Amino acid sequence: MELPLRFQITDEDLLKIGFAVFCGGLLGIERQYKNKTAGFRTIILITLGSALFTMVAQQAGLGVNINVITGIGFIGAGVVFKDNTGVSGLTTAAVIWVAAAIGMAAGAGNYPLALITTIVTLAVLLLFSLLEKYIDRVHHDKLFIIVFTNTDYENLHLVEATAKSHHLVAKRRQINKSGDSLQVTLVVTGHKKHINKFDEELLQMPQVRSF
Structure with a gap:
């Protein structure tokens, strides 16, 4: 047809x-x-x-x-x-x-x-992008790859406790032990300003080689 x-x-x-x-x-x-x-x-x-x-x-x-x-x-x-x-x-x-x-x-x-x-x-x-930016500030995710100067797991516990003291949630993604150092991958979640303070504390830790 x-x-x-x-x-x-x-x-x-x-x-x-x-x-x-x-x-x-x-x-x-x-x-x-x-x-x-x-x-x-x-x-x-x-x-x-x-x-x-x-x-x-x-x-x-x-x-x-x-x-x-x-x-x-x-x-x-x-x-x-x-x-x-x-x-x-x-x-x-x-x-x-x-x-x-x-x-x-x-x-x-x-x-x-x-x-x-x-x-x-x-x-x-x-308009909703403004709300999204606010949500990102109060619920921000940041990936940390922390390398310690030794293989003592107490250092990792200290870092996690520090994150908790700033009202942050730190989740372990990966832990690698190489020679005399320990490398840990963490995803830290929380308010952006609290994550910035957490950054500052990591800089002051002598057992943290890099992050």
């Missing part, structure tokens, strides 16, 4: 395209300002492409093209990176996913939904 396709461009089509570009541009400016992997042009192209796929699918009588979500998943996976310190790019991947949804809403002609979602997303990215 042949699907009826129309190839003329209407004012409504141009409005959908323009609205998708507008919403994508708002999100893209925020990403570009923060020097993220997916910046201004990338986010616009994602919303534009999603809108076009939706428009073509609707004109062909196929409804909303859910395969757009699958394709966006591959793009989002490409901006997520894992290293020794953790995973980065998750927020950018989420923005790409939301941008595609906004583009689909614009392509379907649901302009209020696309605009409200854009505004809410910007609020999360801009």
Whole structure:
């Protein structure tokens, strides 16, 4: 069965395209300002492409093209990176996913939904980052690789007790004994100012060679 396709461009089509570009541009400016992997042009192209796929699918009588979500998943996976310190790019991947949804809403002609979602997303990215910074200050993680001048485990216990005295939680990750020295990897969690004080105390310990 042949699907009826129309190839003329209407004012409504141009409005959908323009609205998708507008919403994508708002999100893209925020990403570009923060020097993220997916910046201004990338986010616009994602919303534009999603809108076009939706428009073509609707004109062909196929409804909303859910395969757009699958394709966006591959793009989002490409901006997520894992290293020794953790995973980065998750927020950018989420923005790409939301941008595609906004583009689909614009392509379907649901302009209020696309605009409200854009505004809410910007609020999360801009305003919630302040809350996130506060949380990072009061619940900060820092990795310490401490090398002691000898192999006495009492030195490790002293360091852990010092961390506890500053209301910090020290978790052992790795302990290596090499020759006349002991190397310990600790993850210390707590308020950033308390971790700074812990740093200062480590500097004063004669049994700590480096950290």
